[in-house]
Amino acid sequence: MSRTPRGETRSRILEFMRRRIAAGEPPTVREVQQAFGFRAVESARAHLRALVQAGQLVHLPGRARGYRLPEPVGALSWVPLLGRVQAGALSDAIEAPEGYVPVRAQDAGKAHFALRVVGWSMVGAGILPGDLVIVRRQPTAHSGEIVVALVGDEATVKTLRLRGGQVVLEAQNPDFPPIFPDPESLRILGKVVEVRRYLEEGS
Amino acid sequence: MSRTPRGETRSRILEFMRRRIAAGEPPTVREVQQAFGFRAVESARAHLRALVQAGQLVHLPGRARGYRLPEPVGALSWVPLLGRVQAGALSDAIEAPEGYVPVRAQDAGKAHFALRVVGWSMVGAGILPGDLVIVRRQPTAHSGEIVVALVGDEATVKTLRLRGGQVVLEAQNPDFPPIFPDPESLRILGKVVEVRRYLEEGS
DNA sequence: TTGCAAAGCAGACATTTGTCTGCTAAATTG
């Protein structure tokens, strides 16, 4: 039986595993076997075992489709892209997201969502209309951080500033005056942890 | 036995499935059962079946961990984050990436990579130093598109412009004069399809 | 209240899939 030179098949298998796992579909040992034309399941498994040995894969013994990628390549998640967010309707909006955006797993979980920016008020911070902001939900924030806050009935993106005990929402654009919200009615939805701009159609 | 109101459990299960599948680890029916405290496997399976019925999940019958997300939520991939790119060394740089960045699958494949932006030359386009640009490799581009081009020995991000048959690389910052590169030595590495800014530490 | 449909339960069963043992053949090494 002819045979591929040392190590070459192995890295091709790693590539195969990376693709499949990243696509959310870890393969079975037998799928690896077939994909590479082995005639025995064990041949595939030996390669997988070697890749685990080399630290390039992680194995959960006994579990079906139990091979994973070691961090940081492996972990990622999706965050719901909400349209406009009305006061109090945040949880409703999460029920019917406009779409989903991939993020690193550390930014995942229920605590995050994404919004599309409307208007030019934050150009000074490099945030343009149409950009997506990824927001970690939290009820407070530090001075200087960019937050999503409810002002009136609509969510807006602004820089939070504390001026002598007084909360100010600053735009990053001289054309937009700062907002001095009533502390009672101010509600911080979360902190902007990422800004994203797609330059081609499709979100 | 107390029970959650109609439909609520279902959307929580969908959320659970989304997270697990996106993380590269589709759960088993029994894992869903346990996660939601059902006492019978069938209870979980009934929910999953209903979600498939509603088109919110896709099922591969008989396969272990056989639930998938329908496009476009499901498909995603990773793109290598290159540091600085020297002339001609692009393929070398890809061999040793600084890290990986998650993107939607449509932006995946070998044809893409990410770069970190240095300098203020593109502020006018909302691209700040430290931002990541996701680049689709292509040897040409249209006028007005933002490209990564090799000028001298270093890669730079600029707007490509055609002025009467003459190629110009324009910065988006009045402090930076346009570049009129020698057509012989100009090399376009690709087109910027996305801009990304992380506002917290960790890339 | 009564009836119906949705939700849940219990357990058996079938299939998929991981794992093991022993073997053969090709590469590598001294």
Place this chain on the structure above:
DNA sequence: CAATTTAGCAGACAAATGTCTGCTTTGCAA
């Protein structure tokens, strides 16, 4: 070349996991 390691093969076995049937409970509305 002989010894050793690596790659691959074959088949059996066991565990994980999907699927099925029949039944009970709950929510809802006529």
